[in-house]
Each structure stands twice: as structure tokens, then as C-alpha cells.
Amino acid sequence: MKVQQKFWQRSLIWSLLPLTLVIATWRSLAWWSWATAPTQPTQAKLLQIQIPSGTAAQQIGRNLEKAGLIRSQFAWNLWARYLAWQNPKGDFKAGTYELSPSQPLSAIAEKIWLGDVVQASFTIPEGWSLRQMAAYFQAKGFFPAQEFIAAANQIDRQQFPWIPADLPNLEGFLYPDTYKIASGEITAQALVKQMLKQFEQVALPVYQKQRNKTNLNLKQWVTLASIVEKEAAVPSERSRIAGVFTSRLQKGMRLESDPTVEYALGIRQTADKPLTFAQVKIASPYNTYLNQGLPPGPIAAPGLASLSATLNPEKTDYLYFVARYDGTHVFTRTLKEHLAAVAKIRQERISQ
Incomplete structure (x- = not known):
């Protein structure tokens, strides 16, 4: 009887074992589903989290759990190990992150793993x-x-x-x-x-x-391009303006560029308040009305178009230009033509 009783006990245990495993597995899956789910299922406000350089994965998990962004630090640790197993050379990245309680743990972990920081x-x-x-x-x-x-x-x-x-x-x-x-x-x-x-x-x-196209060194190139940038309001005129300045430099003429005076004085002229003769006569290494050649350095940040135009200036016999009030310029060959163009544009401005 005792042998038969033990046999039935063992049979009962073995018959219940699959059910026990199923229940344990179900409970584990249910817990994992809960632990990795968003802490707030609806759309929640983004939170900024700062992760200093050198912060361990476990500490990151503690910080996220404390901030209410994940439910379980233990689940975070398991997910961190999974990411490390997938990519042994990877790691969580330091930086500032915008994270939401409505994001699942996997999305939060991936964001920090990839270094998707706030920019x-x-x-x-x-x-x-x-x-x-x-x-x-x-x-x-x-x-x-x-x-x-x-x-x-x-x-x-x-x-x-x-x-x-x-x-x-x-x-x-x-x-x-x-x-x-x-x-x-x-x-x-x-x-x-x-x-x-x-x-x-x-x-x-x-x-x-x-560089074989120009005699300008790097500083001179950027300096001239910065003046072209400030003078050229219309893209189609960049190369011509660069050509005028290049010709003046080659002939030993002063550039006589208004933007260099503006830079020297820290001002910006307007149509209603142009530079005065007194301002143009103020001594400064950047005043190209008084000094020959290029100023000591650039006066602004030139873009690629002005930099390229300075290396490829238009071959022209124009030596002067004056701005109209629409951003374009009148180009002339002689001082007499230039003064006439200046007078005409000023008269047009007065009659408006």
C-alpha cells in the first residue's frame, strides 16, 4: 500500500508540474508586461533628464524609476543586459534627454542607448x-x-x-x-x-x-570675400563686385567700401541715414577710404557664394559702383561716371 501511495503521489506531482510551469510563466510574462509598460498610458508631459558622463546603467535605472519614467529598476537592469548582449561595444550615452512617462521602458532605453539627446x-x-x-x-x-x-x-x-x-x-x-x-x-x-x-x-x-587662381593668401581671400558679402545684396552681382575690387587692388586704388567704415565704427548705415563725410574720414585700419589694400582682417562671415566669387571674379573694366535703393548697383568705369550715377540716385531718393 505504501509503495502504491508513493507512486500515486509522484504521478500527481508530475501531472501538476506542467500546470505549475504554465502559471509561473504566465505570472512572469504578466509581471514583465507590467514592468515595461508606460507609467502613464496617456500622452504625458516630457521630462528632461540629465545623465552625467560615467553614470552606470543601474544608476540610470534608479534615476528613471525615481522620476516616474519607468516602473521597475529590476526590469531596466534586465533590458540593459539584453542591449549589451546585442551590442557588446555599445553603452548608454551621457547627455540631456526629453523622456515621457507615456513611453515604454524599451523606447526610453533605446533613446539613451543611441544617445538621442536634446538638441x-x-x-x-x-x-x-x-x-x-x-x-x-x-x-x-x-x-x-x-x-x-x-x-x-x-x-x-x-x-x-x-x-x-x-x-x-x-x-x-x-x-x-x-x-x-x-x-x-x-x-x-x-x-x-x-x-x-x-x-x-x-x-x-x-x-x-x-588657390592657383588667385594671389590672395587665406586671410586675404576671406577678408575680400567678407567685403563682397556685405556689398552684394543681389546674388547675380557678387562676381562683378568681386571683379571691381580685384581690379582696384591690382591698380593700387583704395577699395573705398562703405561696409569697412561701418565695421570700424560699429554702426550700420541706412537709406535714410547714410555715412557722413566726417565718418568716412575717421582713422581706422579698417577704413578703406583712407588706407590702400585690404583691411587687417575680415569684417563679417562670408558665405560660400561670396568666397567662390572672390576666387572667380568677373573680368571687367568697371572700377566703381554705387547702390540703388533696391539692392542692385550701378557700375561705372570712370570717376566722372561714378559721381554722375551717385548724384542721380540721390536725386531719385529725394524725389520719392
Whole structure:
């Protein structure tokens, strides 16, 4: 009887074992489904989470659970191990993230694993000076204007050995473009480095490939292109304006460019308030009405079109031009023609 009883007990245990495993598996799956589900199923407000460099995966999980973004740190640890098994060389990335409680654990983990950090964007238009950039960054709340000016005066020639040795600052070499940068990395130094790298990648190769077309060195090229950028309001006139300035330089004539005076004085003339004769006579190394040749450095950040036009100036016998009030210019060959064009445009302005 005892042998028969033990037999039936063992049979009962073995018959119940599959059911026990099914129940345990069901409970595990149910728990996993709960643990990895969003903490708030409906669309929730995004939360910003900062993950410092070197933070361990377990600590990230603790921080996320504390912030209410995941339900279980244990589930996070399991998912982290799964990601590490899939990609042994990968890891969670430091930075600032925007995460939502309505996202499942897998989506949150993937975002941090891939380094999908919050990014800020900024746009530097062609023709802006360092002063304009500095004011723009301050207005966006990035940092004080003076911090940017200070960073632009510190030239890292170890990282950027191609930068001309006699530059007073980085005016003209911070490439105008639209940029994105991780929100946790917004410093004046980081933005200067990013814009210098863009110049290195976009503008510098243009000069290196076509330097046989010009007698200008790198600094002179960017300086002349910056003046062309400030003078040319109409794209179709860039090459002609570059041609006029190139001819004047070759003939030993002063450039007599208004934007160089504006840069020297830190002002901007308008149709209703043009430069005065007194202002044009103010001494400055940047005043091309008083000094022959190019100014000591660029006066703005030239775009690719002006940089290219300076390397490929139009061959012309025009030596003068004056701006109309629609952005175009009247080009003339002699001083007499130029003065007549100036008088006519001023008269048209008065009669309007």
C-alpha cells in the first residue's frame, strides 16, 4: 500500500508540474508586461533628464524609476543586459534627454542607448559679424555676449593649424550656417569650435582646390570675400563686385567700401541715414577710404557664394559702383561716371 501511495503521489506531482510551469510563466510574462509598460498610458508631459558622463546603467535605472519614467529598476537592469548582449561595444550615452512617462521602458532605453539627446539649433546668416553673433546668442539665452567675443579671440592653432598666424580674432572664419548642438554642451567655446570645423569642411577645401587662381593668401581671400558679402545684396552681382575690387587692388586704388567704415565704427548705415563725410574720414585700419589694400582682417562671415566669387571674379573694366535703393548697383568705369550715377540716385531718393 505504501509503495502504491508513493507512486500515486509522484504521478500527481508530475501531472501538476506542467500546470505549475504554465502559471509561473504566465505570472512572469504578466509581471514583465507590467514592468515595461508606460507609467502613464496617456500622452504625458516630457521630462528632461540629465545623465552625467560615467553614470552606470543601474544608476540610470534608479534615476528613471525615481522620476516616474519607468516602473521597475529590476526590469531596466534586465533590458540593459539584453542591449549589451546585442551590442557588446555599445553603452548608454551621457547627455540631456526629453523622456515621457507615456513611453515604454524599451523606447526610453533605446533613446539613451543611441544617445538621442536634446538638441538646440541656431542659424548664423551670411554677412554677420562677431558682434552680431554674440548678441544673437545672448538673446537666445545661450550665454552672455562677452563670453562669445572672448572665445572668438582665443585661437586654437593646435587643433586648427590652418588658421592664419596674424589674425587678430576669428572674424570671418566662423562659417555661417544652421547648426545643431546637444543642449548640455552649449558653451561659447563649443560653438566656436563647431563653426570653425564647418569652415574647415566647407570653405577651406574651396580655397585649397582653387588657390592657383588667385594671389590672395587665406586671410586675404576671406577678408575680400567678407567685403563682397556685405556689398552684394543681389546674388547675380557678387562676381562683378568681386571683379571691381580685384581690379582696384591690382591698380593700387583704395577699395573705398562703405561696409569697412561701418565695421570700424560699429554702426550700420541706412537709406535714410547714410555715412557722413566726417565718418568716412575717421582713422581706422579698417577704413578703406583712407588706407590702400585690404583691411587687417575680415569684417563679417562670408558665405560660400561670396568666397567662390572672390576666387572667380568677373573680368571687367568697371572700377566703381554705387547702390540703388533696391539692392542692385550701378557700375561705372570712370570717376566722372561714378559721381554722375551717385548724384542721380540721390536725386531719385529725394524725389520719392
